[in-house]
Amino acid sequence: MSNDTLVKSYQELRGDTAARDRGLREKVMSLEEAAALVKPGDHVALGGCTLSRTPMAMIWALVRAKKHDLTVSRSIMSSDGDILFGSGVSKHVVTSWFSQGIVWGVSKVMRHYTENKLARFDEWSHMSIGLRYRAGAMGIPFMPTRSMIGSDVGEQVRDQVKEMTCPFTGEPLLLLPALNPDVALIHVQRADCYGNAQLDGLQFMDMDIAMAANRVILTTERIVSNDQIRRAPDHTKIPFFTVDAVVEAPFGSAPHECYGHYEPFYAHLDMLAGLTAKDAEAGIARYLNDYFYEPESWPAYLAKLGMEDLLDAARRGRSIHND
Amino acid sequence: MRRGADGASTMTEHAKITSAYTASELLAVMAARLLKDGQIVFAGVGIPLLAATLAQRAHAPKLTILFEGGVVGPFVVPGELPPSTNEQRCTRRANMVMPITDVLLLLQRGYVDVGFMGGAQIDRYGNLNSSFIGDVANPKIRLPGTGGGNDISSLTQMIVAMKHEKRRFVDKVDFITSPGFINGGDSRAASGLISGGMWRVVTDLAIMGFDNANREISVIALHPGVTAEEVRDNTGFDLVIDDTVGETDPPTPAELDALRHLDPERLYTA
Numbered sequence: 093m094s095n096d097t098l099v100k101s102y103q104e105l106r107g108d109t110a111a112r113d114r115g116l117r118e119k120v121m122s123l124e125e126a127a128a129l130v131k132p133g134d135h136v137a138l139g140g141c142t143l144s145r146t147p148m149a150m151i152w153a154l155v156r157a158k159k160h161d162l163t164v165s166r167s168i169m170s171s172d173g174d175i176l177f178g179s180g181v182s183k184h185v186v187t188s189w190f191s192q193g194i195v196w197g198v199s200k201v202m203r204h205y206t207e208n209k210l211a212r213f214d215e216w217s218h219m220s221i222g223l224r225y226r227a228g229a230m231g232i233p234f235m236p237t238r239s240m241i242g243s244d245v246g247e248q249v250r251d252q253v254k255e256m257t258c259p260f261t262g263e264p265l266l267l268l269p270a271l272n273p274d275v276a277l278i279h280v281q282r283a284d285c286y287g288n289a290q291l292d293g294l295q296f297m298d299m300d301i302a303m304a305a306n307r308v309i310l311t312t313e314r315i316v317s318n319d320q321i322r323r324a325p326d327h328t329k330i331p332f333f334t335v336d337a338v339v340e341a342p343f344g345s346a347p348h349e350c351y352g353h354y355e356p357f358y359a360h361l362d363m364l365a366g367l368t369a370k371d372a373e374a375g376i377a378r379y380l381n382d383y384f385y386e387p388e389s390w391p392a393y394l395a396k397l398g399m400e401d402l403l404d405a406a407r408r409g410r411s412i413h414n415d
Numbered sequence: 416m417r418r419g420a421d422g423a424s425t426m427t428e429h430a431k432i433t434s435a436y437t438a439s440e441l442l443a444v445m446a447a448r449l450l451k452d453g454q455i456v457f458a459g460v461g462i463p464l465l466a467a468t469l470a471q472r473a474h475a476p477k478l479t480i481l482f483e484g485g486v487v488g489p490f491v492v493p494g495e496l497p498p499s500t501n502e503q504r505c506t507r508r509a510n511m512v513m514p515i516t517d518v519l520l521l522l523q524r525g526y527v528d529v530g531f532m533g534g535a536q537i538d539r540y541g542n543l544n545s546s547f548i549g550d551v552a553n554p555k556i557r558l559p560g561t562g563g564g565n566d567i568s569s570l571t572q573m574i575v576a577m578k579h580e581k582r583r584f585v586d587k588v589d590f591i592t593s594p595g596f597i598n599g600g601d602s603r604a605a606s607g608l609i610s611g612g613m614w615r616v617v618t619d620l621a622i623m624g625f626d627n628a629n630r631e632i633s634v635i636a637l638h639p640g641v642t643a644e645e646v647r648d649n650t651g652f653d654l655v656i657d658d659t660v661g662e663t664d665p666p667t668p669a670e671l672d673a674l675r676h677l678d679p680e681r682l683y684t685a
Contacts, residue, residue, distance in 0.1 A: 141484060141501040141515060167515055168501065168562060189562035193498040194460050195682060198559055206557040213557070215546060217565035218483060219523070222516030238523055239569045242606030244591040245546070245561055255607075264607035293503055294484050295514045351503045358498075412503055 098135055098163070098186075099233055099269045106231075108306045114333040118285045123153035123390060126309045126337040130159055130275050136182075137225070137271070137305060138166040139278035139298040143193060143356045145291075146172050146348040147277035149311050149341035152393060155179040155384045165271060167221050167297050170348065171364055174201035178376030179384070183211040186271075188218040196365040204372035217245055220268050222297050227270035228304030236265040276305035278330065279344045281353065283312040284320070287335025290327040293351030302330040311341040313353055343394050343402065354409035357401045436666055438578070438619035439684040441638060443469060443674055444666040446576040446617045450475055450529070457481045457522060457567055459532035460500050462576045464491070465674070465683045467531060472673045479510075481527065483563045485518045487511040493677045519563055522570040529614065530567035534577045536588050539632050539652050541595025541613030541625060543568065543575065544588035551590055561592045568593035571611045579618035579649045586652040596630035603630070620646050622663060626655075636661040 100108075127150070130136060140146045151172055154162075164176055165186040173190050176182040178201055190213055191199040205211040216224070217240045227235040236256065240246040246253060246266060254267040278298050283289040289310055291298065302308050308330070315338065321328060344350070347357035347364075368375035387393040394402060436444075439462065446466035450456055452475040458467040467480050468491045479488045484501035489509035491497070497504035506512055521527055535558055536544040545564060549555030567573065573595075577583060595613040596603045603612060612630075616623040622636045633655035634646060643656045678684050 142499040144484070144501050144503070168499070187560070189560045191559040195498050198556070202559070203557050207554060213560075215560040217561050217569075218563040219516060219519035219566040222514075222519060226516055238608075238610070239566045241569065242591075242597055242603065242608045243565055243569070243594045244551070245565045248551070263609065266607075293506060294486070294501065294512055296485065296501070297515050299514065300516065349502055351506075355503065356498060409503070412507070 098271055100272050102231070102233070105272055112306075112336075116286055116332060119287055119336060119338045120285045120315065121337050121339060123149055123339055123341065124157070126150065126339050127153040127157040127159070129307055129309060129337060130154060130162070132159065132161045134274040135163045135165065135271075137273035137276045137301045138164060138172060139276065139296065139301055140345065140348070141166075141294070141296040142168045142170045143348045144294060144345070145279045145296065145298075145350055146170065146345045147279040147311055148172065148346060148348060149279070149339070149344040149390055150277040150309055151175060152384055152390065154181050155380065165221070165273065167218060171361065174199055174368070174376055175380065175384070177201060177205040177211050178373075179380055184214070185212070186214045186216065186221070188216055188221050192361060192365060196361065200368045200372040201376045215245060215248065216240070222300065224268050224271040225297050225300040225304050227268065228272040229300040233270050234267045235270070236267055238265065241266050271304060273301065273305040274307065276301045276308045277311070278302060278308060279311045279341070279350065280330070281313050281350065282316045283310050283338055284316055284318045284332075285338060286318060286332040287330070287338050288318070288321045288328050288332045289330035289335070290321065290324070291329045295329060299329050302334045305334070307336045308334050309337040309339070310335050311339045311344040313342055313344060313350060315340045341390055346394060346397055346402070346405070349409065352409060352412060354402075354405040357397060357405045360397060360401055436671055437684060440671060440674055441666060442576055442578070442617065442619045443684060444670045445622060445638065445663060446531070446574065447473060447670070449574055449615055449617060450478055450531070453477050454528040455479045455481065455526060457527045457530045457571065458500070459483070459562070459564065459567070460497070461533045461683050463531040463533060464500065465496065465678060466576060468677055469670070469674050472677070473670055481518055481521065483515060483518065485513045485515050487513065487518070491677070494679050496678055496682050519566050522566055525610070527571045529574055530571040530611075531574045531576070532564055532567060532593070534575050534583070534593070536583050536585055537575065537577065537616065538585055538588045538595070540597060540599045540630055541573075541575070541616065541632060542588050542591045542597065543593040543595065544590045546592045547590045549589060564593040568595065568613075569608055569611060572614045573611065574614060575616045577616070577618055579620040579646065581649055581651045584650040584652065584654070596625060599630045600628075620649060631655065633657070634660050636663045638663050639665040
């Protein structure tokens with residue numbers, strides 16, 4: 093089987109996990125310190141989906157740290173994918189759908205990089221991406237599915253999948269290779285200093301990603317006490333022993349959304365789509381310069397987004413708590 | 416694009432609007448009518464989301480909508496349409512939220528009556544393409560890809576809602592992103608897809624279905640004022656239109672009013 097599948101041997105998987113310090117210990121650090129945990133060539137999985145709970149603060153830190161040659165997987169990629177391609181952080185993404193969002197049309201940045209073969213976009217069905225993470229979380233090397241059969245989506249990745257006749261029923265199945273990311277970047281509403289993470293609203297694939305990964309970097313809207321976590325353990329979706337770094341990053345998904353805190357910054361996303369509409373390469377370069385390289389800190393990035401947009405996004409985000 | 420959280424402010428304007436309608440509005444209304452009360456529908460973003468939400472308000476209050484983001488049975492708030500099916504606006508008044516993988520697995524388990532999505536390109540056997548225009552190795556356009564489209568069309572009965580244009584209705588799609596009946600006949604089952612299949616294709620011109628033998632698309636009904644010739648002129652292959660083909664009833668003022676209340680900024684119905 094080719095290395096392209098990203099599947100790890102069980103001995104490697106268990107060995108990596110055994111070598112981790114899984115004790116109850118404090119892991120709070122800065123964005124810059126957390127970025128140092130990501131190595132060139134790593135397979136990095138992003139939590140959230142499309143415009144929701146995107147780990148934008150960590151992506152911002154990876155761009156600034158000039159990371160490169162990462163393979164990045166996500167359920168659906170939005171402008172985060174454009175940023176990864178435009179910055180050179182990644183030239184290879186694995187996802188099911190890739191554009192900022194249907195209302196902005198097809199991403200010109202994605203088109204520029206893929207059509208000119210400057211970067212690679214491996215397309216899998218949405219459920220297949222999820223089942224690959226789940227297989228990784230379960231510690232098994234593949235997952236059978238009844239999807240992606242008979243289509244060109246399956247045909248396009250034929251080197252990475254296997255067909256099988258079910259030994260019990262004789263029915264046709266497709267086998268999807270497990271994904272065990274080297275690093276997962278996940279943004280949540282709250283976590284304690286040990287990495288116990290509580291999610292509100294949509295969970296996407298985040299629990300499977302955390303369980304499957306070899307390292308997890310959490311960014312969180314706020315750090316709360318372990319006592320607070322223990323008062324509502326049913327809200328904890330990611331256990332501390334999977335987590336390696338906890339970074340407090342308020343508005344850590346901006347200009348995307350974080351459930352119950354802020355909705356997408358629509359005016360900003362309109363601006364980004366407009367900026368890349370005519371010249372994708374120059375447009376994304378200018379965007380990266382203005383929002384990623386020039387601001388010296390995460391608060392400076394938020395200041396650049398602007399108080400008016402930030403308050404508007406927060407007003408809309410919090411409105412779901414209104415009667 | 417303006418997208419307020421309080422979309423109710425333009426209600427008085429809606430009441431004044433006559434029964435004239437845009438092509439997208441016609442498409443949304445006709446698509447909504449295909450959904451039956453009590454069904455469980457897996458709806459994609461755009462016209463499907465809008466049409467399913469309209470059906471809930473019009474004739475199917477017990478329609479259960481599933482969204483790919485992991486949402487079970489929501490009622491989207493008028494004027495607060497989401498930009499995809501993965502934002503908090505999709506969760507309003509839902510019965511449950513669950514992980515993406517699990518909501519998609521409901522399709523594989525068989526809980527879903529009908530899948531409902533849009534399409535960039537479709538062919539005579541109902542195969543959909545949302546991945547590549549032109550040669551796959553050197554595409555003219557790289558499109559965003561399948562999302563959950565391949566899963567939905569592989570695993571359940573399907574309704575497709577799309578604009579009726581020659582470049583979208585082609586003899587053979589450049590790439591099968593979401594499988595219909597593949598090459599017709601029993602080729603879908605022979606390829607390993609032993610459940611689901613295309614049921615209806617609804618456009619701004621007509622409603623289409625698939626015959627049981629060849630699994631080829633044919634027109635069931637034309638929309639008000641639309642001729643068979645007009646449909647043929649906007650289709651890139653020889654489309655079967657029987658002389659006895661029916662005609663749909665025009666959108667009612669109540670349907671149009673409900674639709675405009677849902678999408679006052681014409682996010683999906685421009």
